[in-house]
Amino acid sequence: GENVEQHPSTLSVQEGDSAVIKCTYSDSASNYFPWYKQELGKRPQLIIDIRSNVGEKKDQRIAVTLNKTAKHFSLHITETQPEDSAVYFCAATYTGRRALTFGSGTRLQVQP
Amino acid sequence: SAVISQKPSRDICQRGTSLTIQCQVDSQVTMMFWYRQQPGQSLTLIATANQGSEATYESGFVIDKFPISRPNLTFSTLTVSNMSPEDSSIYLCSVDQFFGPGTRLTVL
Numbered sequence: 019g020e021n022v023e024q025h026p027s028t029l030s031v032q033e034g035d036s037a038v039i040k041c042t043y044s045d046s047a048s049n050y051f052p053w054y055k056q057e058l059g060k061r062p063q064l065i066i067d068i069r070s071n072v073g074e075k076k077d078q079r080i081a082v083t084l085n086k087t088a089k090h091f092s093l094h095i096t097e098t099q100p101e102d103s104a105v106y107f108c109a110a111t112y113t114g115r116r117a118l119t120f121g122s123g124t125r126l127q128v129q130p
Numbered sequence: 131s132a133v134i135s136q137k138p139s140r141d142i143c144q145r146g147t148s149l150t151i152q153c154q155v156d157s158q159v160t161m162m163f164w165y166r167q168q169p170g171q172s173l174t175l176i177a178t179a180n181q182g183s184e185a186t187y188e189s190g191f192v193i194d195k196f197p198i199s200r201p202n203l204t205f206s207t208l209t210v211s212n213m214s215p216e217d218s219s220i221y222l223c224s225v226d227q228f229f230g231p232g233t234r235l236t237v238l
Contacts, residue, residue: 116226120174
């Protein structure tokens, strides 16, 4: 089955700096890669996603890149703000399965 | 995106008892998913619930421990049976890439 690895497990940045979180996946059939932000005591919230026919997607300060050949995808957050502090999860799935396999999570702390 | 609700939002249960968690979606959906999030951990898929057929369980999860019902296209239940403290987790219902608010279960 699919295996998703996520790095780093914790990340501390200064406000205004950029943050990058990386994930690799094992199943070449995977073609949908969402990213979630989870604040303490809340449900995972979808923040951005990418499909395998696209190499990059951007939404304001958040971007995701995908390298199908290398089977890795990354989340980029620019101009970080204290409210970006949370746990971030990557995930992967493929058409027909739809259930998600999650990475282990990254705790991002943005220092004011 | 679908609006997903869960009941109860949290519960504290005694060892050996069972708890049934309900998940309601505001639109008809083919597949619903149940995940478990243990304290400080990531999300793990328990099973996929299809209407009109038996749920499909992931490795490490069995029907006797986590029976699932899917009586129609907007509703599903997950039961955590014969609970032990190791079952203390957040249980989340999902439709596609969206999640319900979760049920925080503590087993004493």
